[in-house]
Amino acid sequence: MPDYTKYSLEELHDAYSVVDKEKYPQNYQSIINEISLREKECESLYLSAVTALEQDGDQVKARQLFQKVVNKFPRTENAKNAKKFLKGDLKNLNTDTELGEYINSMKLEFSGSTREYFRIWIVNLCLSLLTLGIYSAWAKVRKKRYIYSHLTLDETPFQYLGLPIPILRGRIIAAIVFLIYFSSDNLFPAALPYVFAAGLLVAPWVFVQSVAFNARYTAFRNMTFRFNASHLDAFKVLSAWGIIPAIIIGTIFAWWGSYWIAALVYIPASFLFPGWLKEIKKLIVTKTSFGGISGEFKATGGDFFGIYLVVGLTVFFIGLCVAFSVFVVTKITSLENVKNMAYVITAISYMGYLLAYAYIQANITNTVWNKINIGPVSFHCTLKTTELAKIYITNVLGIICTAGILIPWAVIRTLKYRIDNTQIQCNGELNAFLAQESKGVHATGSEITEFFDMDLSI
Amino acid sequence: MQGCLFDGKSPEAHKATLVIMGEKTILRGQEAERVYKRETLQVSPRTGNADRFIYFSDGIQFQCKDQEILDHLPQEFFSEGIVAWLENHVSVSIASILAVFCFLLIGYFYGIPALAERVAVKIPLETERTLGDHIHQWLDDNKILTTSEISSELQETIREEFSRTHKNLQLYPYMQLHFRKSELLGPNAIALPGGHIVITDQLIELAQSNNEIVAILAHEAGHVENRHSMRNILQSSIVTLAVASITADVSSMGMTMTGLPVLFLQSNYSREFEEAADDFAIHLLSQNNIPSTFLADILERIDAKYGEGRGNDFAFLSTHPITADRIDKMRRN
Numbered sequence: 001m002p003d004y005t006k007y008s009l010e011e012l013h014d015a016y017s018v019v020d021k022e023k024y025p026q027n028y029q030s031i032i033n034e035i036s037l038r039e040k041e042c043e044s045l046y047l048s049a050v051t052a053l054e055q056d057g058d059q060v061k062a063r064q065l066f067q068k069v070v071n072k073f074p075r076t077e078n079a080k081n082a083k084k085f086l087k088g089d090l091k092n093l094n095t096d097t098e099l100g101e102y103i104n105s106m107k108l109e110f111s112g113s114t115r116e117y118f119r120i121w122i123v124n125l126c127l128s129l130l131t132l133g134i135y136s137a138w139a140k141v142r143k144k145r146y147i148y149s150h151l152t153l154d155e156t157p158f159q160y161l162g163l164p165i166p167i168l169r170g171r172i173i174a175a176i177v178f179l180i181y182f183s184s185d186n187l188f189p190a191a192l193p194y195v196f197a198a199g200l201l202v203a204p205w206v207f208v209q210s211v212a213f214n215a216r217y218t219a220f221r222n223m224t225f226r227f228n229a230s231h232l233d234a235f236k237v238l239s240a241w242g243i244i245p246a247i248i249i250g251t252i253f254a255w256w257g258s259y260w261i262a263a264l265v266y267i268p269a270s271f272l273f274p275g276w277l278k279e280i281k282k283l284i285v286t287k288t289s290f291g292g293i294s295g296e297f298k299a300t301g302g303d304f305f306g307i308y309l310v311v312g313l314t315v316f317f318i319g320l321c322v323a324f325s326v327f328v329v330t331k332i333t334s335l336e337n338v339k340n341m342a343y344v345i346t347a348i349s350y351m352g353y354l355l356a357y358a359y360i361q362a363n364i365t366n367t368v369w370n371k372i373n374i375g376p377v378s379f380h381c382t383l384k385t386t387e388l389a390k391i392y393i394t395n396v397l398g399i400i401c402t403a404g405i406l407i408p409w410a411v412i413r414t415l416k417y418r419i420d421n422t423q424i425q426c427n428g429e430l431n432a433f434l435a436q437e438s439k440g441v442h443a444t445g446s447e448i449t450e451f452f453d454m455d456l457s458i
Numbered sequence: 459m460q461g462c463l464f465d466g467k468s469p470e471a472h473k474a475t476l477v478i479m480g481e482k483t484i485l486r487g488q489e490a491e492r493v494y495k496r497e498t499l500q501v502s503p504r505t506g507n508a509d510r511f512i513y514f515s516d517g518i519q520f521q522c523k524d525q526e527i528l529d530h531l532p533q534e535f536f537s538e539g540i541v542a543w544l545e546n547h548v549s550v551s552i553a554s555i556l557a558v559f560c561f562l563l564i565g566y567f568y569g570i571p572a573l574a575e576r577v578a579v580k581i582p583l584e585t586e587r588t589l590g591d592h593i594h595q596w597l598d599d600n601k602i603l604t605t606s607e608i609s610s611e612l613q614e615t616i617r618e619e620f621s622r623t624h625k626n627l628q629l630y631p632y633m634q635l636h637f638r639k640s641e642l643l644g645p646n647a648i649a650l651p652g653g654h655i656v657i658t659d660q661l662i663e664l665a666q667s668n669n670e671i672v673a674i675l676a677h678e679a680g681h682v683e684n685r686h687s688m689r690n691i692l693q694s695s696i697v698t699l700a701v702a703s704i705t706a707d708v709s710s711m712g713m714t715m716t717g718l719p720v721l722f723l724q725s726n727y728s729r730e731f732e733e734a735a736d737d738f739a740i741h742l743l744s745q746n747n748i749p750s751t752f753l754a755d756i757l758e759r760i761d762a763k764y765g766e767g768r769g770n771d772f773a774f775l776s777t778h779p780i781t782a783d784r785i786d787k788m789r790r791n
Contacts, residue, residue, distance in 0.1 A: 118551070119546070119548075119550075122555055123544050123545050129562070130557070130561070136703070142505075142541065146505045146508075149505045149509070150505070159511065182695060187585050187589060188588060189588065189592050221469040221471065222464035222519040223468075290469075291469065430468065430469050431470050435467045
């Protein structure tokens with residue numbers, strides 16, 4: 001006879017619904033006994049939680065007990081009520097207790113202003129140019145400090161701990177790398193495939209260093225984040241088990257022969273692309289830790305694929321419309337008008353790109369963050385494509401019309417929108433996070449990715 | 459002053475008060491009280507009006523509102539004070555805007571071209587050879603350039619004319635003339651890196667005299683002699699880099715920010731090189747007693763037959779100056 005004491009309440013209910021009462025009367029009896037035992041347990045646990053809350057006024061203990069009810073006896077009526085309380089349904093609480101430390105939502109605010117940031121940006125830009133770029137490391141620290149110190153969570157600002165000298169060293173090395181790439185691209189094209197191959201090997205290292213540097217030098221309440229992935233992990237994910245390098249090298253050396261074979265390779269590859277992106281983000285989240293607790297990532301490849309599919313289909317459809325209209329215009333009028341249409345088409349493509357980018361950004365960000373949690377902390381993101389697209393378009397117009405002066409304005413307003421639409425919740429105690437040992441991380445990685453504009457953040 | 463202290467072991471906030479009494483500072487938390495020497499404190503730099511942190515020697519941090527007195531305590535970074543002072547004065551910002559614009563304009567119109575010119579001279583033409591051969595091979599392989607149908611006598615004549623007029627150029631030994639037929643390029647001549655000069659059959663057929671062909675070749679030779687392809691690569695790369703680093707903050711919008719401005723800036727450089735090549739051609743022709751009107755004539759004919767008569771539309775994105783302007787310049791000389 002199975003050991004029913006080891007079954008969870010759900011498993012017991014399942015067993016109860018399939019057991020043959022006539023054939024195995026002993027099992028049947030055991031199951032019934034075990035279920036009634038559990039239900040008594042659940043009831044008494046719930047009762048003690050309510051007592052702690054209403055009679056003792058001990059919020060902490062009540063929360064712990066309610067959480068236990070939810071964990072041990074999910075899907076019961078008691079668990080549902082317990083969840084309601086934990087989510088902050090405050091009907092049962094006395095209003096004169098100190099709610100400040102126990103409220104679920106932690107306010108995330110960005111208090112930076114364009115006026116202040118503009119001054120920082122322009123003065124630092126001027127100094128960077130005058131020093132032919134050497135000061136730029138100090139400029140980066142200064143700008144990051146401004147942004148971080150005006151980003152507050154539960155009234156405490158984040159802290160950027162990066163120092164200029166490591167950043168400067170990193171930038172010098174990045175400049176040398178760029179020089180190598182440049183000379184091989186323009187002077188020694190035969191060497192280019194080997195440069196790329198070397199790049200593929202080095203990329204995981206750059207990736208790990210970059211994310212680790214940014215994590216290590218971000219602090220909240222005197223504790224830093226950490227990124228714990230090994231280079232092997234990064235290599236496995238980035239090169240997708242060798243598929244990505246194979247495709248890239250194949251393209252460079254033109255292995256494909258004909259366009260049909262190339263299509264056979266590229267089309268399945270593009271279907272797998274969203275899944276690959278998901279793996280990268282998953283690597284970042286699950287290996288990032290704060291106070292010893294690592295992130296959890298529940299978004300699936302399907303989530304990513306769905307979003308990219310929408311974009312892909314829309315682009316394809318619009319492309320067809322454009323091709324069709326060009327065809328029609330060529331037939332009806334002359335080639336002349338097609339040349340003029342070229343400018344219109346370019347403008348439309350540019351707008352389309354911005355819209356697609358806004359759509360992807362909004363939806364991926366929402367999906368990913370809604371399914372991330374780190375310990376008791378969870379996130380909720382409500383970005384809208386339309387709003388984001390409006391912001392991007394006005395940013396581009398503003399920057400172009402003012403020859404770049406409005407860049408700080410664009411940065412601040414985009415950031416404000418994102419922060420305003422992000423909420424953070426904590427379903428437990430903050431002291432679940434405990435400080436760990438840490439060691440220094442080299443700055444080069446993060447400088448190289450900034451040089452080549454690779455957005456590796458979530 | 460009032461604030462919160464963080465012990466660095468867990469992210470919980472503990473209300474605390476900091477009292478400064480001469481050389482001693484007392485940090486009063488909810489449970490305990492600690493005393494620190496004033497000189498061991500470190501205050502984080504001012505950034506706007508954000509809260510600041512005081513770091514203590516035992517790893518504890520104290521967060522409080524930004525206030526005057528914090529500046530009198532030992533600071534974490536000395537230099538930041540100067541920059542912060544600069545940032546706080548509007549006049550500095552305005553001066554910076556002007557300085558940045560001047561710097562960028564001077565850099566673009568004078569600095570970068572001058573730098574590219576000097577560096578290009580130091581890089582021998584041989585290094586471009588591989589690239590040029592590579593491109594030429596590619597054009598041939600992909601049937602953009604096919605075998606010429608110009609008679610070998612005419613080819614010989616043109617080569618002799620070219621040699622006669624160009625043999626005194628410093629980079630003449632590297633210049634290789636190639637005759638090709640090309641549907642895609644129409645009547646055209648291009649200079650590839652490393653000294654290759656390709657001229658199409660359609661151009662030769664359109665020409666009404668050998669002098670016109672020599673004039674076109676002189677323009678292309680100008681590109682080679684003055685190392686335009688190398689200089690263009692250098693200038694474009696520096697411009698791309700500069701735009702990318704200045705707009706790095708808005709990198710969250712992808713390539714949208716860098717694409718258009720870079721294209722615009724690069725086209726301008728291309729146009730400048732084309733003008734320089736025209737000047738070179740006019741000069742070389744006059745040295746050989748060939749009037750530059752020949753160049754004007756052939757350009758006019760090409761434009762009439764194959765040009766689109768766009769006039770002044772979108773000239774700022776074009777790689778060549780407006781044909782009408784070029785022709786005027788040649789006629790004036």
